[in-house]
Amino acid sequence: RMQGERVRAADVDATAAPYQTVLECENAMGSETTQSDCAARESCPLCMGLLEGAINSAHVGELVRHVKEAGYESESFCLAVTLPATLLLRQRAAWLYARSVAFETGTAPPCPYESIVDLKDSVRWLFSSRLQSPLSMRYEVMASLQLQISVHASNGAMSTELAVLEPLSHTLGVSGPTPGWRGTYKRKRGYSEPNGGDAVARAGNDGGDEGGTGAGAKGNSSCACTVGVSTASSAGKEDAEGLTSIRGVLRALADPKIDELLRSSALYPPRRRAEGFTISLQLEHAPLYLTGRYTKHSRQLPQTAWVIDGVRKCDSSVQELIEPAALRLFRADAAKFHSAGREDVDVRMLGEGRPFVLELVGPRRAADSENRHICMQLETEVCKCNLVAVTNVRRCEASLVSGLLKQGEDAHRKDYRAVVRLSSDFSQEELDRLLTFPVTLAQQTPLRVLHRRTLMCRPRTVHSIRATRIAKRFIVLDLTTQAGTYVKEFVHGDLGRTCPSIGSMLNCEADILQLDVTNVHSAT
Template sequence: MSSKGLPSMSPLAGKDRAVVQLLLDAGTCPRCVLRFCSVGSQLLYRHPLQDLMKDLQEFLKNSQEKEDTVCLDVADPPCKRLRLEHKEEGAAELNHNGAIPQLPSAGNTALQSSAGRVCNVCLGILQEFCEPDFVKKVCQKVNSADYQFTSFVFSVSLPPQLSVRERAAWLGVKQQMRNLGLPLAKDDIVQLKEAYKWIIHPQLSEELGVPADGKSLFEVSVVFAHPETDEECHFLATACPDCFKPAKNKQSVFTRMAVIKALERIKEEDFLKYFPCPPSSPKNLCDALDIQCNNGAVFVAGRYNKYSRNLPQTPWIIDGERKLESSVEELISEHLMAEFKADSFNFSSSGREDVDVRTLGNGRPFAMELVNPRRIHFTAEEMKRLQQAINDSSDKIQVRDLQLVTREAIGRMKEGEEEKTKTYSALIWTDRAIQREDIAFLDDIKELRLEQKTPLRVLHRRPLAVRCRLIHSMRCEYIDQHHFRLRLRSQAGTYPGLARQGWLGTGSGLGQDGWRPESSGARPWNLGVIAKGPAASSELAQEKEREWERG
């Protein structure tokens, strides 16, 4: 045997002969044979299939020659092989016909029986789908998608019936090892996915020019299916019905996890009643249904100013009808989506403003998650140009401090949202004449607790609920007998514009019973907010301004 043969590269020993012979006779490919013999040499799996088959055949031949020599030289006790055959006569039933397959002598038809056949365990995944032609097909799909990446992680989606076939093969191997007085646990077998990645990782890495990295954000995945054997796991639904329950967005109840769960529950003797051991060889290879690429999300953050009183923060659509033609979210996202070439996005911000409210000062913090972007690398100068493009596209908004951030930074933006405070200023008119002392009591109110229901105007996007909010302090500035300015410092999420008229019967507001002047028996004030932060009622404000001018 050449120096590349099995004995010098793997831990195969005499104890493995029975397993190798059993699997090859059943139509198992050489790489799956190595898996079931617990061979952990990654390099060995990368050898061509033809070479591995020849090495396995030579291993069987050498093992037989050594065994025959022992039989000739030692008359008593009988040779190991004879003892094994005698022991096998009383072994427990294993296969579908109630008999354990006999082991032909080495130099038999093992090579002919396995060569050119689809593996009865991996269904061809460790055969055709490890070849350079398939690797090139995967890389062509990746390159044509035009992603930016510096490493990759490779994932595989296997047909669920593979787990059933693997269990059947394992039961056969376990019985052979038991006949030799050796234990074999399921964990001793090299997993199919692991072996497949050992083989294909170096080829993909060489073809793509970047390393494989389990922590990479760029994922290349292959989805396999095998229609010919789709129904092989259906018997598990009869044996373990609790494991197969319909789920949303699932085309079939026979998912890989459900099948694995059922295989963990079913008893060996029950399994063997339904499924042949070893499994039969299929006629066809697996199908590579899809080759997919996915880049991890990129996060962009900044601050925006809004100068329009007719622009919602997010698209205003109620019952499928768009109320306004654009939004802050859309004005920003159209540029980011185009530059990052993402599939979709998720917009978030630190709070939100009403449609008729401007956002001035330093602006409101916002962030955008760009899902599956093709482009991920941007310099600081490129981000500045992108920011300028957004600002030049509309006079309704402006963006500042646009930058790439981490997912953790987005979480910090949302932290403490409930603890933030906001200050509002409102110019208020009252229909009855007032003096300074009539409104002085408002200055003494601290930590006023409000139980505000969701306003009708936002019920289309928020559930109906009662939310507790605090007005921390109020300060009044007397102007004349019918006007005063009220400044509120409130908890974020308070609706100060509703404080003067109440919440449509859900709580007291200015002008209701809870807001009478100190004098006994006085009627409630009829108040009107002339201007609040931004004006809450432009018609009322204009009317009051005309009165002042006449006045």
């Protein structure tokens, strides 16, 4: 490890590389260990016995069992690894010591510190190579299914090593270590799943002195581990800003004084410890996004649950008629509903429907080309309610959610059909002459939504108007308007807050009886 150059995971033998790095770092500190007696030697002062003891076929088998029991269907997986933050200090101290020995003996110095292969990368390579075959999944850096492997040091002497950073706390403006803290070494935080499955393995013995015999009796396996089920929170927490966090340790390692502090500490060179570890596995699948269009055929159905002052106004909603079937079919934990605007509870959504995106959290089934029948089954089950129908359901990217919100912007258009009652009767010729278009409206925030909308004047454009006389004083209006137009207020005028209106254009009172959305134009 002291001599190795940083390489990509795809370019190394993931099984051999971690052991090679351990052997090289021990040889740099004067050890005569060879690879043949790797399993029987005392624990490495850098990995603390983690590589040779905690990652073995028995533990891999337990982790595979937990992954399979979670029921995730995926063709690939990625790994995120966290290690105790103190291992960074040990790595730096070992490099300093190896450089000093090379200078004194006249041998080749170690590679630059920035080129050292991270222990975290070695753990990831080792795990990925041993998990692929039993999981029947390939390892991919950007896979949707993430296995979060966390290694936490037990509350022993190892956690006190971070006290060497205490003199830098004032310089860096962060707090020092706190008693009983269990730091973890992780550069980037991955997904978090409060309800995810966790497999936990405990390795080694608790306690130990400065020159301990490693994580097990000499002559036996370096680490004795058992795997059980626990929660991720029980394995320890990370102080996000203090010197005990990975961020704090990395900032300390960039300080010019760190080398002097390490040379005067007990970590120069790092000693072996019989320190216990807790290894936990947390599973999370990236959210699955489904897109499609829905139509609504009821005038007593809101888009989402309608609750006022804690009282529910309608029995169901469009969202609540779509989500349960999707959660069941894709075995997801939760769902979030996104749509291109919304219609009022008494307005039907007809035509091709309104675009929507359903975000499924923690799905255990994918919506790839091989599972197209699941999307078709979702369409069939939703249509059974006879209130809502969904069509063209398919997988989409997360970026579509932000694009979907733009469907309600000013540049887009929507088509409406309204049944209107007039206080005066008009012939078809009079309607065609009086109702001209396009027309620009000045719409004050309607009275009916003033309690939840900002009071302001909104300019809106009605691109086309076609009035059809169906009976004495009754007409059907077909409108194409700019998105965001309050169509009901355009008809009756909202006590003069919308100008002009159908009523003012015809110089009579107009009242809207029914309203349907007939089309939502997609962005071009």
